[in-house]
Amino acid sequence: MHSPMLExxxxxxxxxxxxxLRQLSERGIALLQQAIQEGLQRARPGEDLVSEGDPIDGVRIILSGWLARYKTLEDGRRQIVNFVLPGDCCDACVYLLSVMDHSIGALTSVTYAAIGRAAFEQLLASDRSLEEAMWCETMVNSAIQREWTVNIGRRVALERVAHLLCELYERLLPVGMIDDDSCVFPVTQMDLADATGLSVVHVNRTLQELRSSGLIVLRDRTLTITDLKVLKDTALFSADYLHTKRRC
Structure with a gap:
């Protein structure tokens, strides 16, 4: 039994x-907390929350832990198409489809809320601010995917890795996961390679270059960005596509 305070x-x-993204009403927050309390679940590192081809039975909202969206080719090669962080939905409108077209796997221990299709539709219908925020979240996810396409298609290795680090930092900031320019960073060099389309050797060399330039410290599963402005300049990074400066 989980206490309301804990949830x-x-x-x-x-x-x-x-x-x-959108200012939630007090009612919307209360309804969301109730839905989370009723759907609380956990996953272990390496466990898939959902796999490609699975029927879609609802929406999953990530409360703690890191995950990766990925697709795997027939020969076993994996492409990570996004990282899923605390506060993210997987996805707010996914229940409109019938089957998953990609997999979502836990990189760490994960706590999440699973909300069934009918319950989620009722949740959105019950509060306009919550509905608008969820739609915004869906559109931001699309914007992130477009930026990842540019990252892999046009940026060189140093820019790719630096851009990904900047994005993760900026996405963790509004959910309170940055402490003194540092964050938990459970992503391995293999994960980074699969996310950036580089080899592990190339990722290692790129991280060494960022370290030697004094831009980052990456140690004991913790990332510290020592000069965010220069790292953003290196990555040609603008956070506008994350849309965290809400209009209302």
């Missing part, structure tokens, strides 16, 4: 994430 604390990342 309220767990819900903070998603409330902060959605509030960065």
């Amino acid at each position: 309220g604390n767990l819900a903070q990342p998603v409330i902060r994430r959605l509030n960065a």
Whole structure:
């Protein structure tokens, strides 16, 4: 049995994430907390929350932990198409489809809320601010995918890796996951390679270049960005596509 106080604390990342996109009403927050409390689940590192080809039974909202969206070719090669962070939905409108076209796997221990199709539709219908925030979250996810296409298609290795680090930092910031320019960073060099379309050797060399330039410290699963402005300049990074400066 989970206490309401515990669930309220767990819900903070998603409330902060959605509030960065649209101001949630008090009613919307209360309804969201209730839905999270009723759908609380956990996953272990390496476990898929959902796999490509699975029927879609609802929406999953990530409360803690890191995951990766990925597709795998027949010969086993994997492409990570996005990282899923605390506060993210997987996805707010996915219940409109019938089967998953990609997999979502846990990189760490994960706590999430699974909300069934009918319950989620009722949740959105019950509060306009929550509905708008979820639609914004869906559109931001599309914007992130467009930026990843540019990252892999046009940026060179140093820019690709630097851009990904900047994006993760900027996405963690509004949900309260940055502490003194540092964040937990459970992503391996293999994960980075699969996310950037580079070899592990090339990723290692690129990280060494960023370290030697004094831009990052990456140690003990913790990332510290020591000069965010220069790292953004190196990556040709603008956070506009994340749309965290809400209009209302």
